[in-house]
Structures are given as structure tokens and as C-alpha cells.
Amino acid sequence: METTLREMTLAYREIRGHTEKLVSNLNTEDFMVQAATHVSPTKWHLAHTTWFFEKFILEAYQSGYRHFNNEFNYLFNSYYETVGEPYPQSQRGAITRPTVAETLSYRKYVDEQLLDLLEKVEGKDAEKINQLVEIGLHHEQQHQELILMDVKYNFSFNPLYPAFQERKDQPSSEAPELHFHDIEGGLVEVGHDGNGFAFDNEGPRHKTYLERYRLANRPVTNGEFLEFMNDNGYQTSHYWLSDGWQKVNEEKWSHPQYWVKQDGEWYIFTLAGLKKLDLHAPVVHVSFYEADAYARWAGKRLPTEQEWEYAMEDQEIEGNFMENGSYHPNAYYDGGMFDKAFGETWEWTQSPYVPYPRNKPLDGSLGEYNAKFMANQMVLKGGSCVTPRSHTRLTYRNFFYPDMKWQFSGFRLADNG
């Protein structure tokens, strides 16, 4: 076991506790809202992450385990078809009960049971349980990010522009001039090597051949994206993929999500309310289609996930993460080779989300975790200002549909060497 049970117990307390800290300044009302099918109420996130531990660990390993409420298996299953039909995603906002208080009791109940199990388990089950708890905690962290994404989305429907928190001061500087670093390429290796935790979609580590390429020193900024907009970027078909152009027209896209123009000035809705747009900060809340169209307009392209991963191999995983508490990208640049490689904003790549060579999903129902989504989605790398620092990795493969914009997603340009 790479992490002992004791360490896992500490991690469990810390990460589960952080989720509750995260939502501690929400009103009861805020826990309930689901403004669109693809987001979930905060209450649901609290319950679903708990269900995960109950379903995949307590049911199997805690002898004589009694469910907090038998119906929760149906209510809080997200998409695991193999453990029973899930409650319809579009109606998560209609679940009035359990109340928020009852949901917190449910968390407490499962936490006690889980910690009890961790304390007493030994022998052959110990390793398996340790692995499952580790997955459960990474799952919990994903939902920490989702809670922040979804609260932002839900709040954005309110013309009162409610603030989730007060604005924290952020470090700031001018964005350094854009330039590109040459990378030799060749037959390289990417993917997770199995040492330490990784999701099943990150491995195995494998060879891949890269042509020589160049990668930008930093992500595209709000100011740069504004130039694209002012140059009729959203009105010019030939910058766009066909499916993207259809979205532009159907949904009348004309700017990144959450941008608001008031009296000739651009603002952006943040978790601290409506704020003036910082032209030096990385652009976020753009879809893959918008990132790709911008790149075409700029005469560049997006990197592949392999190009991104190989280039960033030596970058430290530090930057503006969830723990920072600002929940918004800042305009501080440290002048490193690849500024903001991690944290700040997820970066779209041009790589569809498909299995790596010889990839093998987890056995059983947890095989549904990642594998079944390997169609029609695109890979993003790096991590954002709402991602827990310990949750991301060089090999992490985040994925979203190419028209989605509510996640903290920006991009970095590449071209051929």
C-alpha cells in the first residue's frame, strides 16, 4: 500500500471536511438550484459523493451495514447503470427531501461508518479498501470543483448577481509578450506509469511519436480574445468547425460565457459577483469550438494532449488552485517557460477523449467512471483555479463536450516547428 490506512484516514477527514467548508456560506436555498440539466444542485453533490463511499465500500466491506435510507441508492446514483437505474439527471433540482440538514446527517453517518471501517480493517481487504477510498476522495475532489462550477452557473441566472464570497485580492502583472518554445519531439512517452494514484484513463504509460512543434509561453488572455471578437471572429464562418458554427448560430454566441457588457465596458460574472474584466488574465469559459476558432484566426492551432503533456513534464504543479480561495484566474505571471501550466485554467487540446493504447478500465461498476464517456468529448489539461491542487497531475485527462463553457476552460496556442 502506497498510502497507509492511517494516512488515508487523515486524508479522508481533510477532504470530506473541505467539501463542507466550501459550502458553509451558502444559504439553504442555494443548495437546491439546478438551472440546467448539466449542472447539479449543491445538495445533490453532497449526497452523491457520500453515496459513492456507501455504495462501493460500505455495502461491500462493512459487515451488517445498514443504509441511512434505502431510497438514496436510487436518488443519488449519478450514472452507474450497472448498480440500478439512476434517478433522472434533469430532475435533481426537484428533490426537496432529504433536506440539507438531513443530507449533512447522511454525510456524518457514512463518515462514521467509513472511519470505523478504516480503523478495524486488516488483512487482504485492507489494500482494496485503501484503493477504493483513494478513488472516492479523488471523486470527492472532482465534485468540489463541480460545486464551484455549478454554483457559479446557477447564480448567473439571477439578475441580482449574487456573490458566493467576497473578492480576495489577487496578485497581478501585465501578461508577458506571447512567444513560442521550440520542442524537438520524437518518439516520447506519455501517460501514467502506475506509481501513485491515477484514474484508469491515464494509463498505461506508452510511446507516441511527436513531430517538432512549438508551444506558447502562456495561455491566451481576455484582451487577446477581445481582439478576435472585435475582428468579427464570431461572425466569420471560416474560422469555425462546422458543428461549432451551428452552435454559434443556434445559441447566438458572441462572447465567452459570463461576459456581460454594461455601458460599453466588459464585465465578467465571478463567484465574487460581477467584476470588471481583467484584460491580462487568461480567458476562461470558452468552449473547444471557440478556442479552435480563435487559433485558426490567429494562424495557429491547439496542441494535442501529448504535445501538452510532454512539454510540461518538468513544470511544477503550483499556481492558482482551489486552495487559493480566489476561484477566479488572476493576471499574475511569474515569467517561467510555460506560465500557468497548472492551475488557473484548464486548457483545451485538439485531442478527442479516447482510450490510450492497451488501456484497461477498472473492473466492475467503477469501470463506468471514465471509460463510457470516451466519445464526442475533448481532452483538457492542467487544472484550474477551482481544482484542488492535490487532485491534478501531469497525466490528468479532463474532458468535456466541445460546446461546453461553464467549466473554467481556456487554451494555449501551438504551431508546427
Added chain:
Amino acid sequence: METTLREMTLAYREIRGHTEKLVSNLNTEDFMVQAATHVSPTKWHLAHTTWFFEKFILEAYQSGYRHFNNEFNYLFNSYYETVGEPYPQSQRGAITRPTVAETLSYRKYVDEQLLDLLEKVEGKDAEKINQLVEIGLHHEQQHQELILMDVKYNFSFNPLYPAFQERKDQPSSEAPELHFHDIEGGLVEVGHDGNGFAFDNEGPRHKTYLERYRLANRPVTNGEFLEFMNDNGYQTSHYWLSDGWQKVNEEKWSHPQYWVKQDGEWYIFTLAGLKKLDLHAPVVHVSFYEADAYARWAGKRLPTEQEWEYAMEDQEIEGNFMENGSYHPNAYYDGGMFDKAFGETWEWTQSPYVPYPRNKPLDGSLGEYNAKFMANQMVLKGGSCVTPRSHTRLTYRNFFYPDMKWQFSGFRLADNG
């Protein structure tokens, strides 16, 4: 003035207070849910009825009136296009703020202002204000009914079958045998004569010619409706209007809304949770299409609104209303000529909702209250177990689209004399 300002003040306190009493056993979570576009969150009902008094009375008559919050004019306008674009109905459930507590403060603020105005007003404004408050209170009562309808609808999406209240004991008896009373008809009068309050859609009183007809002594019961179901009523096209048959197939209708079959027994979801279906109680939560199809199956028809109104002229307005607190139709029959004419269940008629001859909507924005809905809807008469007793009248014209089922709607058969 038919009601003095003093009486109006009392009515205001009583009716506004009743709304708050009605929702007093809801959890904060319950106030937030909107499970479909055609229902609204309870919080929204509380705010919208308050906005009504603010918009149509305080803004116009309270000198120097300061709004509680300027954005509420947009947020809580339902459908009055002439006073500014309303917030989209489908997103009422996404409004996290104001909170429930703030909404109650908003109510308190407007109540104080309104009562202050009622106390000090005199001269020519008094009569106008009195009329507007009267409309506002009837509007409030409509939303009391809507709150109960919508809470039931929203709760029904929860597999835990939460109960809004404990079940109250209800009087009960066997449904008397169905028979039909002959009514002579001729050149009769219907509609409101202008004495006392009525909505603008109820008048003027006017002549109409009725052929001889017969009207049933009581509404159709659950037991009778079950016979229709068991006789393949939902599978036989020729009982159905074409638009209804399309709904049956598209939405896979096979029983009234809220009916649930468990282990071969029929139950119904009520505001007191899931209960065994009482075969002697009137059927409710059927659409016009279902009522019409049943009538065709039974070799009968629905009455017109004029036939219903003329026949019920001498019936007293008493029965199972909201004040009764059961919020569910009971199986008690008093053996009167037209059992359950008022209260218990709204009764579908075969009359489309169109203006009466020489009908004139209210002036100004309140003309939007009723008139603009006079297309594609059907008239219901009588009042239901969630209708305030003082809110209904012989001439009251309720209206819903013919495919709607979440209201407490049943029907009574008629035929030609």
C-alpha cells in the same frame, strides 16, 4: 364602496396571513423547487403576490413609495408584458436570492405600506384602491390554490413521497347511484351581474338559450373511472379527440395524474403522502381530454359552462374547500340534488374559454389578467378542495389547457334531455 376600507383591511390581514400559515410547515428547501415550467416555486408565489400589490397599488398611490428592491419588478412579474419584460417562467426555480427569509421580509414591508395606505387614503382614490386591493386578494387566493397544486406536483417527483401534512380524517360514505336531473332550459341568463366582486371575465350577465338537458347528481368517481381504464379506455382511439389521442400516445397516458399502482393496488399521491385510492371519491387530476373520452365511452357528454351554471344556481357554496384543510377530495355525499357542486373538485365543461358577449376587460395592465388567455383553454366550474371558499362563485370561470392534469379537476356527466 361595497366593502368599506376597514373591512378591506381586515380581509387583507386575514388572507395575506393565511398564505403564510399555509407554507409554515414547509422546509426552506421546499420553497425552491420548480419541477416543470408550468409550476412555480412556493417562494416565487410569495413574492409575486406581493409584487402585485406593490406594482398595481403602491407604485401608483403611495406617494414617495420606495421599492424594497428594484430588481423585484423584473424577477416577480409573471406575465404582464405591458409593465416590462417578465423574467422567464421556466427559470423561476433558478432564483436563489432573495432567500425565503428575505421574501418574507418583502411581504412584511409591502404589507406595512399597504395597510398604511389603506388607513390614510380618502377621497376619490379610496374607491379605486379598494377595488385594486380586492382584486389583489382574489389574486392572492388563486395563488394559495396554486401553492398547494404546485407543492403537490413538485413533491411528486420525489420517490420518497414526502408529505406536506399529516392526513386529516375525512367524512366518508358510499357514492350514491348515478342519476340525471332533467332541466328544462330555454332563454336563461348566466354571468355575473356586477353586484359584488367578480373577475372581468365573468360578466356581463347575459341571455343564452339552452335546449333541454340532463345533469348528473354527482361527479364521476375513481371507481367509475377505473372501469373506463379496465375497458381499454386509454387504448381505444375512437373515444378521444384527435389532439387528446396524440397526447395519450406521446406522453403514454394510462391513468389520472398521481395514480400509482403497487402490488396490484391503486394508490394516489396526496399532500399527505401516498394513500390508497378511495373508489367512492370523485376522480381528480384528469385532463379535459380524459374527461371527454370518459364521457364518450359512457355514452354521455360534458355539460357546457352555461348548462352547469344554470343548473347550479340554487346550490349553496359549501363543501370541501381549502379551509377544510384536507386538501383532498373526500367520499362523503350529502344526497343533495347536485352533490359536490362546489368544492371538492373543479369540473371540466365542454366550453372553450372565450369572452362573454359585450365582455370588457379591465383597463390598463390588469386587462392582461384574464383576457389574453382566451384561446385554446377550457372552462372549469365549481371550485376544489384547495380553493378558498370565499374565492369561488357560481359565475367563476376557471380555465386550463385541455391537456393539463395537475390541478384538482374532475367532471360531471350530462346528456340531452
Added chain:
Amino acid sequence: METTLREMTLAYREIRGHTEKLVSNLNTEDFMVQAATHVSPTKWHLAHTTWFFEKFILEAYQSGYRHFNNEFNYLFNSYYETVGEPYPQSQRGAITRPTVAETLSYRKYVDEQLLDLLEKVEGKDAEKINQLVEIGLHHEQQHQELILMDVKYNFSFNPLYPAFQERKDQPSSEAPELHFHDIEGGLVEVGHDGNGFAFDNEGPRHKTYLERYRLANRPVTNGEFLEFMNDNGYQTSHYWLSDGWQKVNEEKWSHPQYWVKQDGEWYIFTLAGLKKLDLHAPVVHVSFYEADAYARWAGKRLPTEQEWEYAMEDQEIEGNFMENGSYHPNAYYDGGMFDKAFGETWEWTQSPYVPYPRNKPLDGSLGEYNAKFMANQMVLKGGSCVTPRSHTRLTYRNFFYPDMKWQFSGFRLADNG
């Protein structure tokens, strides 16, 4: 028998022949198109009217009748659920076979069989067959009108503006000044009295009470409708029924169907191609919602169907009908009391299409002809420039959904006396 079998034979030859004459200048390609679900390909009309005679007469009365093709019973059934599941309406344009030539052979085959039956039938069947043929011929005439409506609709999708025919010269004059005739009203009679042919929805003749009212001397003209448009009629919510306002916004209505603005001038697409709009001709191709909104703008209202019928009792059924061959309303006014009462354009009424008192649909499957459509549609009276003259009557009740515009529908104003 009101019409002898010999007369019926002549009528059969004449009306069936007219259908074929009507389509004689279409190309094979033109027969195939179905540009939207609510219209049908001409080929389908030719086959369906033939199926009607086969299904309801030959199958029942021609002994040893052999079908031309057994599959046609499925392919060419429109909506008679009681004689088998109909082929989906939306896919009528996908039926490549039978070809047009085979369809004409099908017509010829059925015509020969039917004429043979008419020649030899005697005894008790004769009257029944006579009635059924009469219905079949009125059905054929309805489809003559539909063919012209649908060809116009289908052709309108072609930017080449193809012409179904050359433009015929039309008589023309200035529209007389609008004025209103007083009508006393009282307890009057409307509906068909059973003498001569009528559809089952027109009777029985019955008493109805009319308040005093006034009816316009002529329909509203294109020029008048243009004033409504120029006065922001399509942009002003309070002229519109709520459901109509939704359509205006969803489908971006800003003028009657087929109107085209080129270089600042209004044109209208007609069956003779694109023509300059004649401001004195009656407006056509407006929906009920548009007619109703115009009336509200003008401070008037639409008449009820009873008001219309009673007022027109003494008008002769003459005017611009299908036989005239212009297939477009003209601007000729004869200065009569109610100019253009019949022919020219169907006139929307404010009456929903519901059964008359004591109305009884036909027995059997033909009971589906009219009765099952009695929901959500509005009655139109009079007949249009594409209606066969012998097909319309004072008591005729045409009906369309309130948002439909492809029929030749205009309106005449009324108000209270």
C-alpha cells in the same frame, strides 16, 4: 333520395374529372413535394380521395371487390384510426411509389368500379350508397382546395417562385369605405336544417340568442392590414392573445404568409408567381391570432360564427370561387350590403370549433371525419377563391388551428351594436 343515382353519376364524373384537370399542368416533380407535415403531396391527395371511395363504398357494397393494391389501405388512409393505423402524415412526401401514372391508374380503376356500382345498385343499398358518394364528392372538393393550398405552400419554398398557372385578369375596383351594418339579434336560429347535403358538424339547426351587433360591409384589405403593421402591430404585446404573442416571437412573424418585400415594395407569392400586392384586395393568409390582434388594434372584434351566419342569411352564394380559376382574391367590390360574403377568402370568427347542441356525428368510421377535431381550432365561414362554389354553404363550418396561415383566410370586423 334527394339526388337520384343518375344525377350522382354525373356529379361523380364531373367532380372527379375536375380534380384531374386541376393538376394537369403540374410536372411529375410537383406531385411529390411535402414541404411541411401539415401539407400533403398532390399525388397523395389524388390517391387518398380515391381510397375514400374504395374504403367506405367499394369494400362494403361492391361484391367481390378486388383491391387495386392492398398496401394502399395503409398508405392512403389519412387519419381514420378505426380502420387501421394510418401511414405517418409527416412522411407522405417519402412515398415514391406508386408513381403519378400508377396513381392515375388507381383513380381510373376505382372510378370504373364505382360507376359500375352506381349503375347496378338498387333496393335498400341505393340510398346509403348515394349518401356515401355524396360525402365522398364533398371530400374530393375539400381536397381540391387543399391541393391548391398545398401546391402554393410547397412552391413557396423555391426561390425561383415557380408559377402554377399564368395570371388571369381579375376585375378590380377601389375598396368601398368601411362601415358597419346594425343587426338586431334576438333569439334566432342557425345551423343546417337537414334539407340537402351538409356535413355532420353543421346541424342540427338550433336556437341561439344574439345581442344586438354590427358587422362590417367588407373584409379587411391588404392596405388596412399594412397600417397595422406600420403602427408596430407585430411588436405590441397588448394587441395579442398570449398564445399568439408566443408564436409571433418564436416564429418571428412580421407580416401575413407569402408577403415578400423587395426594394421597399410589398409583393405576394400567388399561384401565378410573385405579384405586386393589391392594397384594395382582402388580406389573406393571416392566422386567427393576427386577425384577432388587428381587430383589437382597430378597437373592434371578430364576429362569432352565429353572428356571421345570421347576418349572411340572405346573401347569395356567388363570388370568386375555385371555378373562376384565378386562385387569388381580387379587388372587385359590387357594393352589396356584405361584399364578398362568400368566395374570395375564408373569414375567421371568434368561435372555437365545438359541437352544436344535440349534434350527432355520423355512425361508424366516418364519425371521425369532423367530430374528433373539435378542440383547439377556430371556425371560419364563407369560402375562398380556391373553394369549389358547390362545396360551400351558409352553414358550412371550416376550421383551422389559430396559428395556421397557409389557407386563404382573412376576416371581417364586428362590434357591439
Added chain:
Amino acid sequence: METTLREMTLAYREIRGHTEKLVSNLNTEDFMVQAATHVSPTKWHLAHTTWFFEKFILEAYQSGYRHFNNEFNYLFNSYYETVGEPYPQSQRGAITRPTVAETLSYRKYVDEQLLDLLEKVEGKDAEKINQLVEIGLHHEQQHQELILMDVKYNFSFNPLYPAFQERKDQPSSEAPELHFHDIEGGLVEVGHDGNGFAFDNEGPRHKTYLERYRLANRPVTNGEFLEFMNDNGYQTSHYWLSDGWQKVNEEKWSHPQYWVKQDGEWYIFTLAGLKKLDLHAPVVHVSFYEADAYARWAGKRLPTEQEWEYAMEDQEIEGNFMENGSYHPNAYYDGGMFDKAFGETWEWTQSPYVPYPRNKPLDGSLGEYNAKFMANQMVLKGGSCVTPRSHTRLTYRNFFYPDMKWQFSGFRLADNG
């Protein structure tokens, strides 16, 4: 110039002529049908391929060129946004004019102009024109395949099961036992090297690294696919990608497209009408989702496009192609290493359709030909029984959305070595 102008003239005559031969046994009616948005009427294919030569060659290079009809530029543009707004794809079936005869005249007119141009061109334009005609002819061949696919689709809506042609005898044998060939992999090259014609999406030739893998000797057969069906393949969620499972449920998939069960036997609708399913022939008309689900059920996977291309490098391009005239996969196996590598059926790969490294789309509007579709689609390799033999290549990258089934698409299994 790789092909001289003389050779190009011959190729032009031959390929354009073949298109007309292909449709020579269609009735005029058959040319008109568009049963769904993603298919086109045959008439439109005839006109659009002609427009392609007119737009991209004659307009630019034939001096004083006069258009056959100026409106055709709008009517017959498929999706080239940069040369003007295209006519809506969903309404191609509504274009009654030009007629089929006029469309053939349009073809003749453009053919004469084009051949005239080919005869007289010289100097620097010659090479460019030669290249454009070559693309135009490959484009024409793609539409030959589309005509056959679309006629089949359109005919399938007719319960009469019309036949496009008589059934040709097909060679037949038992499918050889399934086995897998080991392939070493390593750093290999794929993609087009620029010698001879290729689409812009096929190059440049580039290195890619393949792990050792195994590829099946032949495609999956109808009989094998039936086993998947009989083993509840369509009812078992864990074989399916999430997006695929949604399609299965929404569209109620339970078998490949065109399969029909009659009296307990499986038939398939072919261009020769309804035929008994040959269990030894390759399965066709399955979507990517179905191919992928089958592979998971079988414990295998689909190959990547690189694996497929590398393995097939030495296979001859021969087999059952369009020229064979059977338009349906046969059950003849020659016992080669990779039976049916080309022809018979396109084979789904697990590779999303994305640009190759350093890929560069064509300049100008023809850059829209392929590049803008590089999102959400999957690559297929090989060619089918309706693909012209000279049109396909080892490096050819066909692409369809993963839910599409109307193309002749099957699959071949792979696994890890």
C-alpha cells in the same frame, strides 16, 4: 501534371456519364424524395455535383461564362459558407424546379462548357484546372455513393419495399472461421505521400507509433451480430458508450438499420428490395456505437485507423465495389489474409476524425471540403459495395457521426497483441 488533360477529359466523360447511368432506371418521382435532413434527393445530387464544376472551375477560368441559371448558385450549394449562404439542407426535397429534365440539361450545359475549357486551356492555368477537375470527379464519385445510400434510405420508408434494381447473382461461400493476425507495430508511417490524387485530409505521410496488435481476418458477419442481439446486446448498458446508450433508448434501437423481422425470420431491405438475411455476409448499416458495443461484448476492440491502414498496406484494392452493380455485401470469401479489406463495407475504426500532424487544408473555399468536419465524427476505412473502385485508397479517410447507420458500414475486430 500527373494526369494529362486528355486523360482528364476521358475520365470526366466516363465518371459524369456513370452518374447518369446510375439513375437511369429511376422514375421522375424517385428523384424528388428527401425522407430526412441527412439525405438528399437524387435530383439535388445531380445538380450539386454540376454546380461544383461551375462554381470552382467555370466561374474562375471560362472567360465570359454565362450561368445556366443564376439562382442555382444558392439552390445547389451544399455547405460552402464562404461562397454565399447555402439553401437549407432540410428543404432540398421541397425544390420542385428545376425539373429532372431541366437538371439534366443543366448537366449537359456545364459538361459542354467544361469539356470546351479542357480542350482549349493551356499554359499556367492548365495544371490548376486539371487539379480542380480531378477533385470535382472524386466529388462526383462521392455523390455516386451518396445517391445509392440515399435512394435506399428514401425507398425504405415505403411499405411497398420498392426495388431500385433487380437482384444480381452474388458469389457466396461460408464465412471462414474468425482468427487474428499478429502485427508487430513499432514506429511506422501512415498517410498519403503526395504521389497521385488524395484528399487534403489524407496527408501528409507521417510517423506514428503502434504497439503490437492483432487484427481479424474478416469483418463481423450478420450471423455473429445476431448472436450479440440474442445475448441481449441492445439491452445491456455496460457494453455501450454513454452517448450510444442514450441513442439506443431514445431511438429504440434493437437491430441494424434496414433489418426487418417477418414471421420469425430476419430480412434486410436492399436496393433490390427485401431479401432474406445472409448470415455469412458482413453486417452493414451499424453505427459506430453498435460496432463498439459488439466489440466490448466480444471481449475485443475496434482497430485505430493507423492500425487498420498499416495492416492493409499490402492488400490489393479489389473486391465488391460499385462497379460490380450488386450494391449489397456478399458472402464470398477468398481466404486471403484480410478478407474484404476493400470494398463490401466501410469499416469503423476507434479513431475520431482529426487532422493529421502538419495537415494543411486546401486554400480558399475548397478548404471547407473536409477540414471543418473534424469534430465529433469517426473514421472509416476501406470502401464499400457502393463505392467506386477508383475512388478509394489505402489512405482514404471516410467519416460519419457515431450514431449514423444509413451508410454501408460494418467493422472488423482487433485486440492487443
